[in-house]
Amino acid sequence: MKKLFLALVVIAGLAALVGVIVTRTEVGQNALFERAMQTQFAxxxxxxxxxxxxxxxxxxxxxNSPERAQACIAVVTPEHFFLFDVGARSPLRISQARLPTNRLNGVFITHYHSDHIAALPDVNLTTWVQGRSAPLPVYGPPGIERVIEGFNIAYELDRSYRTAHHGEELLPPNVGPMQAVAFAPGNVVWQDERMTISAFAVEHPPIAPAVGYRIDYGGRSVVISGDTNAADGLFAAAQNADLVLHDALSRAMLDPMIEGATSANVPVLPQIMNDVIDYHADTLSLPDAAAAAGIRQLVYYHLVPAPPNSIAEAIFRRGLPDSVILAQDLHTFDLPTGSSDIIVHEP
Ligand SMILES: [Zn+2]
Ligand SMILES: [Zn+2]
Structure with missing residues (x-):
């Protein structure tokens, strides 16, 4: 017994020594790093x-929770890759989810609040340096031309440096600027043989236009609300959709925050928090309407305020049916064609 114990101690000691040699010596570090790079690029x-x-x-x-990026939903099929809004920090999630950035077809924007557009230049640059061969189309309701013109001007010098540094063949200057594509809500705004994307007006006053999107592919469908109240237009457009990702505001969480900030005499913020109440959907206003519209899975994703921990999440969920999913970053929903399954991958 004693011998066995001694042998185990020796083995553990040797294993620790090998670990030290691998992680603390240049030879060991180089070997680990080379292996990691091979895996990453392959x-x-x-x-x-x-x-x-x-x-x-x-x-x-x-x-501003470090656990959550601002609004962004990726829709991927074997033939398509679209992003719907690209808020701050979303490029990190796009990378973590291993999304096919080398074949991004375009970005759709719901409205021009900063938390929906802030990462446009990063997404544009990342896909440009990965060999995208045409300017990145960015679709949106009227106003998109102005937003894109502004970003293109702000990043003009950056693009010129990169082309000067890497050469026109690698980074052609005509591919660098984003291309605005404006549409009128209420229409099919993009289509090919397999996918249809339509936009509908939502209610996010005083922001107008603000739109949501419905994407249909192979008999499956997803609706993305953007920022809105519980809007009749959305539920009309979302009839019988498989999946609806909806903006949601929790009074159970927000009201005590307003009270706390007010009693602590925090300037400005209490009024701002009060003002947002009427332009996001109350968590409790959606489940019945979603059921009446035949929606199969309701997911809340633009969480106002984003719960920072499980206790806050329990407060956010109050009064909701168990079937409603509160999204976290990297939550993934697979809708196989030729099936009615909704496969949910927790992050
Ligand atoms: Zn927003
Ligand atoms: Zn908004």
């Missing part, structure tokens, strides 16, 4: 035969 993004929806940002501007 990786191929996951492929999935159907409509895959990835939450790349589930936060709102209120409460």
């Amino acid at each position: 990786r191929t993004p996951d492929t999935f035969d159907g409509l895959r929806v990835v939450v790349c940002g589930s936060a709102s501007p209120l409460g």
